[in-house]
Amino acid sequence: MSQLLSEIIGQVRADYLSLMAQKDGQFPYTSAEKLCNERLYLDADQLAMIVEQDPTLLAARGGNLIAHEQERENPSVGMIISANIAAAMMEGLIETALEQGWLALDENDHLMVDTQELQLPEPPAVLVDYSDSETARINITSRGASSLSQIMAHAESAFVDQLSESQQDAYPLALQTASEYSVFSPEDIAPLVAENPLLLGLRADGLVDEELFDGDAPAGLIISAHLTQMIMNQLLELAVEQGAIGIDSSGNPLTSDGSQGPIVH
Incomplete structure (x- = not known):
């Protein structure tokens, strides 16, 4: 403990x-x-x-x-x-x-x-706002790269290297790379939370397979799902910049299967 x-x-x-x-x-x-x-x-x-x-x-x-x-x-x-x-x-x-x-x-x-x-009145249900963090403010303004930004930089570098060899497979390659560089174990997620406590404010928001977890995903997996989505979005932006993926009329990357992003299973 x-x-x-x-x-x-x-x-x-x-x-x-x-x-x-x-x-x-x-x-x-x-x-x-x-x-x-x-x-x-x-x-x-x-x-x-x-x-x-x-x-x-x-x-x-x-x-x-x-x-x-x-x-x-x-x-x-x-x-x-x-x-x-x-x-x-x-x-x-x-x-x-x-x-x-x-x-x-x-x-x-x-x-x-x-x-x-x-017969006593029930105490009011507790509601906590996790959108405020002094630690996050301090760390965001610090000069050094955050652990999360380093993970994303490594993912971007690996993706760009592979993309130059197989541009026609940009979307599945982005999925593969996002999965490889996502953080799933509690021991790996905890330091990211300590560095940026605002991660505690994340919600499942449809990013986690509800059938697998009966709509009750573990707290850490919710964070993993969002980190995977963040990496995926960044990689798709890179693919658009490289001309490997087009964009629709709204400026969103065009994917072969129409997916909006990965669902964590």
């Missing part, structure tokens, strides 16, 4: 114990839910640091964890990861409440919550 996330979780657990002591053990479920919502839906920069330390978080899926209606159908990568962190913390706090005797299980091991607590 990420050291930073471990520290945050430890503090949330300590605060839960303190809060429950103040309340004499009342409302253990809603108190846990409130703390998780307030403390574990992290901003882009903080979440990016955690992902860098623990790339396995990029395997998280939204499942039925996304409470906010606006996010549920097409959640951002950051929302998927944060919702999973919050859900895991909620389970931990419930276990703590059971150990302390604030909550109990019935004969079927179902959690029993006091009627008075059930």
Whole structure:
């Protein structure tokens, strides 16, 4: 687990114990839910640091964890990861409440919550804006080439070299090259997220095969799909510049099969 996330979780657990002591053990479920919502839906920069330390978080899926209606159908990568962190913390706090005797299980091991607590208003669903990042602003204005720009430069160089030998196959060559230079493993994606936390704001947006993942793609694969699309678009622009691919009346590259771009399977 990420050291930073471990520290945050430890503090949330300590605060839960303190809060429950103040309340004499009342409302253990809603108190846990409130703390998780307030403390574990992290901003882009903080979440990016955690992902860098623990790339396995990029395997998280939204499942039925996304409470906010606006996010549920097409959640951002950051929302998927944060919702999973919050859900895991909620389970931990419930276990703590059971150990302390604030909550109990019935004969079927179902959690029993006091009627008075059930009548309390539900906390509002959390919505986080991942379109703002101080880290991204600093890194974008730095002089050095970003890791992503280096990946794209290598892809462009390889594509141009091969294109000079087989211009008639420009589109499939672009697909092949984009796939070869795309980043798919969590360990390779995490540094890109750390460098540009705005990647946490990406959504599936139809770029991931919904049938394969039942409309619930892993967070990291959503980022991979967008990176593949970015590389593909750049390669097609190069192909147009080289005269290997024409453009339609709207200025879009003409491809042999009419595809708009790769779908990640």
